[in-house]
Amino acid sequence: xxxxxxxxxxxxxxxxxxxxxxxxxxxxxxxxxxxxxxxxxxxxxxxxxxxxxxxxxxxxxxxxxxxxxxxxxxxxxxxxxxxxxxxxxxxxxxxxxxxxxxxxxxxxxxxxx
Amino acid sequence: xxxxxxxxxxxxxxxxxxxxxxxxxxxxxxxxxxxxxxxxxxxxxxxxxxxxxxxxxxxxxxxxxxxxxxxxxxxxxxxxxxxxxxxxxxxxxxxxxxxxxxxxxxxxxxxxxx
Numbered sequence: 001x002x003x004x005x006x007x008x009x010x011x012x013x014x015x016x017x018x019x020x021x022x023x024x025x026x027x028x029x030x031x032x033x034x035x036x037x038x039x040x041x042x043x044x045x046x047x048x049x050x051x052x053x054x055x056x057x058x059x060x061x062x063x064x065x066x067x068x069x070x071x072x073x074x075x076x077x078x079x080x081x082x083x084x085x086x087x088x089x090x091x092x093x094x095x096x097x098x099x100x101x102x103x104x105x106x107x108x109x110x111x112x113x
Numbered sequence: 114x115x116x117x118x119x120x121x122x123x124x125x126x127x128x129x130x131x132x133x134x135x136x137x138x139x140x141x142x143x144x145x146x147x148x149x150x151x152x153x154x155x156x157x158x159x160x161x162x163x164x165x166x167x168x169x170x171x172x173x174x175x176x177x178x179x180x181x182x183x184x185x186x187x188x189x190x191x192x193x194x195x196x197x198x199x200x201x202x203x204x205x206x207x208x209x210x211x212x213x214x215x216x217x218x219x220x221x222x223x224x225x226x227x
Binding site: 002056101107 | 117119147149154155156158159162202204214215216217218219
């Protein structure tokens with residue numbers, strides 16, 4: 001158990017809909033990262049937050065947004081969903097802005113039908 | 114443009130032998146490299162890392178080698194055990210101000226045969 005909690009574990013939704021994925025970081029970790037893993041692909045970095053502020057952005061679509069709340073949990077919002085958005089979405093946390101040894105959650109498997 | 118490449122999607126090794134997983138990168142700004150292991154239905158688990166100022170880092174059965182001139186790193190597992198069967202991801206990191214992000218390879222499925 002990495003200490004990073006992601007909910008829900010599975011999500012099935014229709015094209016055009018909007019979903020919210022939630023992540024609770026390890027106790028004491030201020031940095032949260034979101035990654036997307038599509039079929040047979042490596043993990044693609046989406047976005048990083050540190051203590052409530054956006055710190056780095058990767059290949060995140062404009063239809064996607066995220067935020068980190070005062071209690072340090074984070075949400076990833078995906079809207080106007082397309083079939084190609086079906087993927088595993090991972091959250092990771094670390095105690096410092098750097099990524100060294102970041103701990104990953106179990107992921108949310110999103111299926112868009 | 115894949116900045117981190119794992120060219121072998123799969124590798125099979127006999128139990129007790131050495132497993133060697135390879136990774137190549139193109140971005141010379143990368144200064145920190147990590148290996149993660151991933152079991153099905155679980156998130157990636159950090160395994161071992163190496164800074165660009167070193168060429169080798171060892172942790173128990175796991176050793177990572179870095180060849181900066183060739184932009185190549187490898188993970189050696191010896192002796193390999195059936196429980197090591199998993200997908201292994203290579204990742205690289207470059208500092209961008211106070212932020213760091215990881216760039217992952219596409220992974221190598223290691224199967225250790227009993």
